[in-house]
Amino acid sequence: MSHAVTADSHGHAHDAHDHGPQGILKYIWSTDHKIIAMQYMFTGMIMALIGGFMAYVFRMQLAFPGQSVPGFGVVSPGEYNSLVTNHGSIMIFWVAMPVLIAAFGNYLIPLMTGADDMVFPRINRLSYQIFLISAILIIASLFVSGGGFGGAWTAYPPLSSMSEYSLTKLGSSMWLLAVALEFVAFLLGGINFIVTLMNARAPGMKAYDIPIVCWMIVIASILFMLSVGPLIAGAVMLLFDQMIGTGFFDPTRGGDPVLWQHLFWFFGHPEVYVVLLPAIGIVIEIIATFARKQLFGYKIILYTAIVTGILSFFVWAHHQFIAGIDPRMANVFTVTTLLISVPIAEMMFVTVATLYGGSIRFTTPMLWALAFVAEFLIGGVTGIFLGASGSDIYLHDTYFVLAHFHYTFFPIAIIGTFAGFTYWFPKMFGKMMNETLGKIHFWGTIISFNFIFIPLFFLGIGGQHRRIYNYENFPDLIAGQPLRVVATVAMLAMLAFQVVFFINLFSSLKSGKKAGNNPWKANTLEWTTTSPPPHGNWPQDEMPKVYRGPYEYSHPDRDEDYWPQNLPS
Amino acid sequence: MSTSSATIDTPARPAPTPPRQLLPNGVMGMAIFIFTEVMLFAGLVSAHEIVRSQSIGEMWPPYGQPRLSLGETAINTAALLLSGFVLYLANRIFKQDKAKAVAPTLVALLLGIFFVGAQGAEWVALLGDGLTMTSSTYGAFFYTIVGTHGLHALSAILALGWAWSRLRTGKLTATEFTTVQVFWYFVVLVWPFLYLQVYL
Numbered sequence: 213m214s215h216a217v218t219a220d221s222h223g224h225a226h227d228a229h230d231h232g233p234q235g236i237l238k239y240i241w242s243t244d245h246k247i248i249a250m251q252y253m254f255t256g257m258i259m260a261l262i263g264g265f266m267a268y269v270f271r272m273q274l275a276f277p278g279q280s281v282p283g284f285g286v287v288s289p290g291e292y293n294s295l296v297t298n299h300g301s302i303m304i305f306w307v308a309m310p311v312l313i314a315a316f317g318n319y320l321i322p323l324m325t326g327a328d329d330m331v332f333p334r335i336n337r338l339s340y341q342i343f344l345i346s347a348i349l350i351i352a353s354l355f356v357s358g359g360g361f362g363g364a365w366t367a368y369p370p371l372s373s374m375s376e377y378s379l380t381k382l383g384s385s386m387w388l389l390a391v392a393l394e395f396v397a398f399l400l401g402g403i404n405f406i407v408t409l410m411n412a413r414a415p416g417m418k419a420y421d422i423p424i425v426c427w428m429i430v431i432a433s434i435l436f437m438l439s440v441g442p443l444i445a446g447a448v449m450l451l452f453d454q455m456i457g458t459g460f461f462d463p464t465r466g467g468d469p470v471l472w473q474h475l476f477w478f479f480g481h482p483e484v485y486v487v488l489l490p491a492i493g494i495v496i497e498i499i500a501t502f503a504r505k506q507l508f509g510y511k512i513i514l515y516t517a518i519v520t521g522i523l524s525f526f527v528w529a530h531h532q533f534i535a536g537i538d539p540r541m542a543n544v545f546t547v548t549t550l551l552i553s554v555p556i557a558e559m560m561f562v563t564v565a566t567l568y569g570g571s572i573r574f575t576t577p578m579l580w581a582l583a584f585v586a587e588f589l590i591g592g593v594t595g596i597f598l599g600a601s602g603s604d605i606y607l608h609d610t611y612f613v614l615a616h617f618h619y620t621f622f623p624i625a626i627i628g629t630f631a632g633f634t635y636w637f638p639k640m641f642g643k644m645m646n647e648t649l650g651k652i653h654f655w656g657t658i659i660s661f662n663f664i665f666i667p668l669f670f671l672g673i674g675g676q677h678r679r680i681y682n683y684e685n686f687p688d689l690i691a692g693q694p695l696r697v698v699a700t701v702a703m704l705a706m707l708a709f710q711v712v713f714f715i716n717l718f719s720s721l722k723s724g725k726k727a728g729n730n731p732w733k734a735n736t737l738e739w740t741t742t743s744p745p746p747h748g749n750w751p752q753d754e755m756p757k758v759y760r761g762p763y764e765y766s767h768p769d770r771d772e773d774y775w776p777q778n779l780p781s
Numbered sequence: 782m783s784t785s786s787a788t789i790d791t792p793a794r795p796a797p798t799p800p801r802q803l804l805p806n807g808v809m810g811m812a813i814f815i816f817t818e819v820m821l822f823a824g825l826v827s828a829h830e831i832v833r834s835q836s837i838g839e840m841w842p843p844y845g846q847p848r849l850s851l852g853e854t855a856i857n858t859a860a861l862l863l864s865g866f867v868l869y870l871a872n873r874i875f876k877q878d879k880a881k882a883v884a885p886t887l888v889a890l891l892l893g894i895f896f897v898g899a900q901g902a903e904w905v906a907l908l909g910d911g912l913t914m915t916s917s918t919y920g921a922f923f924y925t926i927v928g929t930h931g932l933h934a935l936s937a938i939l940a941l942g943w944a945w946s947r948l949r950t951g952k953l954t955a956t957e958f959t960t961v962q963v964f965w966y967f968v969v970l971v972w973p974f975l976y977l978q979v980y981l
Contacts, residue, residue: 459921
């Protein structure tokens with residue numbers, strides 16, 4: 213499908229780096245940022261299907277325990293644990309990260325800042341190749357003897373460190389190695405994003421002329437860079453515990469299991485913002501374009517993103533309120549956690565303020581963007597109860613937590629991605645997507661999403677613990693079974709609606725309406741080149757120059773309601 | 782733009798110029814990578830500090846474990862610090878005359894190789910004294926932290942060796958040399974902290 217991009221690039225002379233191998237190898241070994249972005253995008257989509265299938269299997273087990281699941285068979289407790297664990301790991305590390313940061317970052321940063329490619333194209337390619345190996349490794353870990361790792365995506369020791377407990381000696385180590393490799397891939401990608409944004413911008417593009425989504429991806433990359441080190445340290449220690457038997461996290465030998473939790477969550481919480489910020493960036497681009505109005509508070513968004521980033525390093529222990537940490541520490545982390553909702557709320561208000569008084573166009577990407585604001589709000593508000601240590605002690609490890617973070621991660625990883633994908637699809641492939649199918653897909657997904665997770669809030673408040681394989685064994689909890697069935701049926705509906713998306717995707721690729729350079733009448737630089745852009749993004753003598761900010765919509769001095777950044781007047 | 786009065790006042794902008802580059806691409810990329818590395822070592826060191834503070838009877842090294850050879854490692858430390866200084870001098874000479882920088886760069890490289898070799902010899906001695914990865918968390922932390930640094934030192938030696946061979950043939954650019962140096966200085970400067978943390 214992305215061959216269209218490759219084939220098109222043959223026609224344009226861009227001799228700076230066009231000497232690679234030909235044919236299919238040219239695609240695999242390409243250093244073009246757009247092709248690498250597509251590789252990340254479609255790998256992420258395939259991994260999303262795998263992760264979605266896992267969710268289907270274990271939700272069927274929860275709704276109809278012990279019965280054979282069509283397409284899988286009877287789920288054993290070990291398989292259940294492994295499915296839940298790998299669903300979480302895959303959706304965060306192999307779907308949200310590669311699509312939101314790597315795919316959109318790779319595609320958008322050079323195009324939106326007027327660069328011909330990333331500054332380190334070969335490192336970029338290496339980044340994808342390492343990522344692909346990590347993806348293959350995590351899938352392979354499900355099929356080794358003993359099965360895939362089943363100790364939850366947080367991998368708390370001693371369950372993760374001692375194979376006597378986990379019973380997945382190979383699976384645990386492969387899971388850990390895959391995660392570590394994936395981090396290396398994003399490390400390389402992140403260096404590229406930051407340096408490209410700092411050094412390779414178009415002439416005239418000042419700091420406040422950079423589109424918000426580029427800032428967001430770069431701030432997210434910086435957060436990732438600064439937070440991942442301790443987790444890699446922890447991963448090495450955990451790997452030694454698993455393979456050599458060092459006892460870093462084994463209290464009987466002088467180690468400390470809570471130490472892992474600190475190392476993990478020191479990364480794990482900034483990680484939430486690593487994926488959230490790019491999604492908010494995408495949403496802000498779309499809302500400004502389709503509200504046909506200048507973005508409200510460009511600098512506010514940028515500064516709040518930076519403040520969010522800084523605060524995100526001081527909230528991690530709110531995941532550990534019941535891990536036996538000092539209550540005084542719990543107080544501190546409660547305060548920082550409640551504080552971090554302030555800058556995020558500010559960003560939400562900015563989107564609403566941008567909509568106010570605009571002439572809103574309800575295209576499919578705009579619907580996704582608005583849904584992001586609405587659904588993420590529910591995720592954010594329910595987070596308050598978990599950030600406050602008092603209520604968290606009751607709600608910890610219940611389905612309330614699960615519903616809360618799905619209300620944050622689903623808007624980020626799925627709604628944000630669909631928003632961005634449908635918005636930039638015309639640029640990526642030169643074709644328009646079908647709006648009717650897009651809207652059917654949108655409403656089907658959003659409605660069924662709420663039917664999955666709202667019941668889980670009630671189950672969680674009712675005290676339903678997470679990580680239980682079969683609730684029939686718990687007489688106190690079996691009363692919630694009808695709600696579990698509702699959630700599972702809604703999930704089946706949501707999966708069915710994804711078929712609409714793929715029909716739309718393939719039919720639009722094949723016979724969609726020609727898009728033209730700027731179908732949405734947007735201002736940013738990527739819309740000034742052809743769709744899809746040639747290798748090198750612009751012909752070499754027509755590299756864009758920038759004369760104004762990216763959100764000059766409905767400027768009173770102009771007849772047209774948009775004012776591209778590259779026009780001198 | 783400024784002619785119409787009742788509209789948004791857009792100040793006139795100067796003609797577009799390329800962005801000012803704070804650092805060359807390679808150096809900036811390496812500097813960002815170093816931040817990640819600093820956090821990696823910070824993670825290891827803080828983990829070490831936590832486990833050490835919880836040791837039974839505050840006894841560190843634990844009962845029956847050998848003390849690390851403070852004195853011999855001091856010599857290695859001096860050699861490594863010296864290599865950083867020599868490389869700094871090599872860079873100053875490089876700016877005047879590229880050909881003259883070949884010899885001091887080689888000296889820095891050899892000092893680095895001496896450091897890794899001497900550390901290896903020390904490991905062999907410690908293994909003989911019964912300090913292993915599994916003998917205690919003390920040993921596990923020692924080999925993990927010092928080993929992580931050792932791997933970085935080996936990578937730095939490979940990078941500087943590559944730079945040196947290009948310097949000999951006159952192909953090394955200033956940006957490449959600076960990039961390699963940034964990594965070398967990181968390996969040199971992080972070591973005293975690890976030395977004080979792990980050995981004392």
